[in-house]
Amino acid sequence: MLQTIRENSQGIIAKVIVGLIIVTFALFGVESLIGLANSEKAPAEVNGEEISAVDLQRETELQRRQILAQMGENADPAAIDENLLRRQVLDALVSQEIRLQSAEEQGLYLSESMIDQMIVATPEFQVDGQFDPAQFESALRAVGMTPLMYRELLRKEQLIGQERMAYQLSAFSTPTQVRQLLALDRQTRDIAWVQLSLEEVEAGLEISDADVKARYDEDMERFMTEPQVVLSYIELNQNDFADAEAVDEADVRAAYEQELVRFEADEERSAAHILLEAGEGDEAELRQQAESLRERILSGELTFAEAAREYSADPGSAPQGGELGYNARGVFVGPFEDALFSMEAGELSEPVRTEFGYHLIKLKDIRATEPPSFAERENEIRAELASEQAEANYVAALEQLADLSFSSADLEVPSEELGLEIQQTEPFSRAGGNSELTSNAKILRAAFSAELQDEALNSEPLELSRERAVVVRVKEQIPSRQLAFEEVKERLEAELRRERAAAALEAKADELLTALESGQALNEVSALNWSEVANMGREAESAPLEINRYAFELPRPEGEASSFGRVSLRNGDLAIVELKAVHAADVSDLDDNLVKQMGGFIANRNGQLTYQARVEALEEAAEVERN
Incomplete structure (x- = not known):
């Protein structure tokens, strides 16, 4: 062949x-x-440039990991809508590509050396303040990226950022604009208002049974219940396996002996110090000051505490005579710590130079920590061993529960084998119930799945936490039904009462506004109590927040006439608001620093809005094809 x-x-x-x-x-x-x-086609094309499936998959996975991290330790990956997440990520990639193309069209550029500098300066890629290639690669692997992928991502982000910052930094504001804005912000207004109570109108309404029945008959489909289920379940809890009293005494002793082997006595030293702070002066002169002060202390001219209070630049310890208390290694900067732990008790150090200046250190006492006794540690060790054993037993029982629930036609067998009580939930719908179990997303998906509802199977063990799991089974299915009139009568009556009261209140408010706008006086229009505030500023607490904000939306009064309007309050009430006068603020003597600061804020905001408008225009004009 x-x-x-x-x-x-x-x-x-x-x-x-x-x-x-x-x-x-x-x-x-x-x-x-x-x-x-x-x-296979690319997921999308933007002005002829493809967005690759690899990019979409990587970004989707990154977003998915972030969502799970935000959910916490009980995160359920099945709770994430993968299709929705993919669409959102694709939209974000399309927007990024549009902005990137715009930046590249402007001739913006990022050199490879600049990218290198950014990577080297990233704290997440450093070990002890220095860039570490192994740490760099490890951090990227954790998010599913290679160094080349990260460099390309960094390039895109920086190019887009360059164009955005160009808009923000080139925007400006004039002093006149700043003064106009501050004048508006400091403007005050004279207002009056009256509050019309919805509750009072409701109390005076009569709703007949015939009206309620008519509402029920015209919209009966609203009053269908959701299908519900009742679950039987057994729960496995790790805490049930923990028994500190059952832990063998020999095991506790052995664990304690292991602790003693690992224990290293930490020496602690009680010290005080005087800091002569480094400034712009001569280094030799500063050291000479420290040596002179040391000689004065040794000669008895000054006590150490007196010298610390008078000369030390450390605000935390100087008032206490330089006292630092007992400290172990790892607390102070290197030269200070080296000197402190090389001294004898009672010794006063030579001047020690650190980044803060020169220190004089006095070692007052040395003490060594002792290991705890068996009696001190016994209960805690026993609890730890019990917890470890409980975890092992729980894992084994969880595997057994999975096997038994899969092979059993009900919950009786796993209940008897593992000594678990069969419990029952209250009826609940897909929206969930009121208990921890019936509001859990995993339980809801299982309860309304075809396997449990149609095939009458036991669920697999569903973990509620790292220490708890349940197996559920549908005990009863309650189909949706039409709620009887009597069951919803009270709710419908309240609904009608609220609707009619709101309509009556609006009619009353319109009537008052018409009368006021026609020139009638307040006391002629209504016997209600009017409230008044003069020179009210924005966000002032002298009037309800909704009334305050609405008062600054009303047009400036013309001549002697007031401006009127109505506004809804959060509790359903209505308020009639009268704007009597507008008082301009005097901004002629504004502080120059304030004008400059506000000008920078306005310019930055203008730049952001301008760039956002450009992005929106680019997105509208872009040719985007999604596959």
Whole structure:
């Protein structure tokens, strides 16, 4: 057979075929053949540029991990709508590509050396303040990226950021604009208002049974219940396996002995110090001051505490005579710690130079920590061992529960084998119930799944936490039904009462407004109590927040006439608001620093809005094809 192949490969046809393959490779590369077998379209194209499936998959996974991290230790991956997440990520990638294309069209550029500098300066890629290649690669692997992928991502983000910052930093504001804004912000208004109570109108309404019945009859579909289920379940709890009293005394002793082996007595030293702070002065002069002060202390001219209170630049310890208390290694900066732990008790150090200046250190006392006794540690060790054993037993029981619940036709067998009580939930719908169990997303999905409802199976063990799991089974299915009139009568009556009261209140408010706008006086229009506030500023607490904000929306009064309007309050009441006068603020003597600060804020805001408007225009004009 091999000989036949060899003979045929020498023919003219075979040579022509091989020649064509070589030419294809040379002109178009291997991808020309591979592409024939993989013609799947890119997820999206933006102005002819593809967004690759790899990018979409990577970004979707990153977003998915972030969502799970936000959910906490009880995160349920099944709770994430993968299709919705994919659409959101694709939209974000499309927007990013549009902004990137805009930045590149402006000729913006980021060199490879700049990218290198950014990577090296990233704290997440450093160990002890220095860039570490292993840490860099490890951090990227954790999020599913390679160094090249990260460099490309960094390049895109920085280019987009360059264009955005160009808009923000080139925006400006004038002093006149700043003064106008501050004048508006400091403007005050004279207002009056009256509050019309919805509750009072409701109390005076009569709703007949016929009206309620008519509402029920016209919208009966609203009053169908949701299908519900009742679950039987058994719960496995790790805490039930914990028994500190059952832990063997020998095991506790052995664990304590291991602790003693690991224990290292930490030496603690009680010290005081005087800091002569480094400034712009001469270094030699500063050291001479420290040495002179040391000699004065040693000669008895000053006590250490007196010298600390008078000369130390450390505000935390100087008032206490330089006292630092007992401390172990790892608390102070290197030179200070080295000197402190090389001294004898009662010794006063030579001047010690640190980044803060020169220190004089006095070592007052040395003490070594002792290991705790067996009696002190016994209960805690016993509890730890019990917890470890409980976890092991729980894991074993969880595996057994999974096997038993899968092979059993009900919960009786796993209940008897594991000594678990069969419990029952209250009826609940897909929206969930009021208990921890019936409001859990995992339980809701299982309870309304086809396996449990149609096939009457036990669920697999569903973990409520790391220490608790349940197996559930549908005990009863309650189909949806039409609620009887009597069951919803009270709710419908309250609904009608609220609707009619709101309509009556609006009619009353319109009537008052019409009378006021026609020129009638307040006391002629209504006997209600009007409240008044003069010179009210924005966000002032002298009027309800809704009234305050609405008062600054009303048009400036013309001549002697007031401006009127009505506003809804959060409790359903309405308020009639009168704007009597507007008082301009005097901003002629504003502090120049305030004007400059506000100008920067306004300019930055203008730049953000301008860039956002550009992005919106680009997105509207872009040719985007989603596949």
